[in-house]
Every structure is written in C-alpha cells, then in structure tokens.
Amino acid sequence: MDPKKPSEKNIAIIVDQVNKQFGKPSETTWWKNLLTNFNHKTKNGAANGNGAQNGNGAKNGADKSTANKLTKKKTVTAVDNVSFDIKAGEIFGVLGPNGSGKSTLIRILATLLLPDTGELTILGHDVVKNPMQVQEVINRVSVEASFFKKLSPMENLIYGARLYGIGGKSTQKKIEEILIRLGLEKRSIYSPMEEMSRGMQQKVAIARALLTRPKILLLDEPTTGLDPRSKREVQAVIREMNEEDGTTILLTTHDMQEADNLCNRVAIMDKGQVVAMDTPEQLKTLVPQTNGHAPSLEDVFMELTGRKLKEEHE
C-alpha cells in the first residue's frame, strides 16, 4: 500500500515540485520543421487554391529568418518548482501577474499539458499516469471556452451533457434552470452562440461545467469580462456549488476582492513560483498598514509581485 495514502485522506489535489518550460529544443516539434521546409519549397509563392499561408503571416513562403524565428525560440519557465495541497471542499485561489504560470498549472492539472517534472494527483489519481480517471472527476472553465457557435447554448449544453453520459428531458429542464440562474434571458438560450456577447458566452461555459456536477472544478478566470451583476451571479453559483455539493474549487482571478470573498486559501504566483500561500486574512498580515488603513489583498499582491519597471525591461 502506498505509504502516502493515509495522510492524503482529506486532500483533493496534490501538486508536488512541478516544473514546466516552453520552447525547449525538444518542443521545436516535427510540425514546425515540416512547416519550415514546406515554406522553403514554396518560397516564390504557392498560389494554389488552398492559399498556402502559414500562421505567421509569411504569405510568399518563409525565408531563413522566419525559419530561425520558428526554431530558435527562447525557453520560458512557466511553472517553476510549484508545490501545494488543496483540501477536499476548499476554494483555493491562485493569483499572479499576467504570465506568472496560473493557466499553465491549470492546464497541467486538467491533463491538457504534461509537466516536465513533478507529481500531481487529483483525488488520488495521478494526472500524468491516469488522465482518464482524472478527467472523470474534473471540469475546467477557461476564458477562451470553445463552442459550436452556430448552435444555441441549449444545443451546446445538451451536447456537453451527452459526452458525460447525461441525457433525457430532465437535463433540458436543468440546463434552462442553470442558465436562468446565471442571469441568461430565456430567448438567448435558444439563439445561436455567435449572437451572444463574450460575457454571456462565459456564463454558458460555466453552466456547462456545473451541469456535470464535477467533484473538482478548475476555474481559470471565470469572471473575467463579466459586468458587476453577472460577476456576483457567477460568484454566488460558485459558492453554492462549494457549500451544497462540497465541490473542491481551484480558481484563478485578477479580481482581488473576488479572491478575498470566495477563497479559503490563496497562493500568489510570480514568474512561475509560489511566493506566498495562506488564508486571505493571514496574507494581509504580511504587509504594513498604510495611513491607518488595514491592508487589502491587492496591497499584498502589489507588494509580493512588485518589480521595478527597469527590471521588467531587462
């Protein structure tokens, strides 16, 4: 028996010394080389009906400099030796500046990316070795959620539910309930997704995740782009899921107030590393009071992730 198991009883997610780099030589993948060779061959413009343009805009075929740009990418350490445990039933927030590694970490946990090193388990399932078991217990909402844009929210959600083996008339009723609860008008539920604003589409993405009642919910900026009322509606649903279903939630956000209100504990990341981790209340004790005002989580964020402008340009 695994000696680690007894102490893992109330732990839902374990992230242990995880590292992830992008742009390593091994990631200069075969398809990029293929693309480079192809572009060389079509140097004088492959004016065929398929429009031989590459994704980098080299309309008439890439020259050597494009080839270099494609193959000599700078290595980025997106996640740098990150470790933390999330307790079952906890709402755990990950905060950090743009590019600090939050989404990369979520994508690794969601089995969409492989870590370079380190171990991750979700409800005892190894994320790398048993991705299928992990996928059964998680659901992820990201800012760039994808849908069949010509179909309505209802059709997209019915499709999503079927993938999880959920169907029948009651599902349709439930979908309607969730969408209305999230503030969507009834007529939007049956109109094509492409006619909806980004915020409304974000709500549909959240509804899709809630529908399957996952044990673990990975929310990557779930309220980004929502108006204040919609934000509150979504936050209320997140809290409800946690309190009523005991769903364990990992959440990233740039809204410090949201993290303060929702999260039991928060990890602050900077340049791929966790620079602080505690309850919002404890984190606030890390910075001094200013002008007699108690520090906010935003003050803590600024203090811990602060770097001089000069440093940023180096």
Ligand SMILES: Nc1ncnc2c1ncn2[C@@H]1O[C@H](COP(=O)(O)OP(=O)(O)OP(=O)(O)O)[C@@H](O)[C@H]1O
């Ligand atoms: N697929 C990728 N290929 C190359 N580099 C990547 C890739 N995905 C992320 N990165 C890089 O990894 C770093 C971390 O990115 P990540 O998206 O995890 O940050 P983030 O904390 O989620 O940022 P944001 O707050 O803007 O969403 C960044 O430097 C980013 O450019």
Ligand SMILES: [Mg+2]
């Ligand atoms: Mg992100």
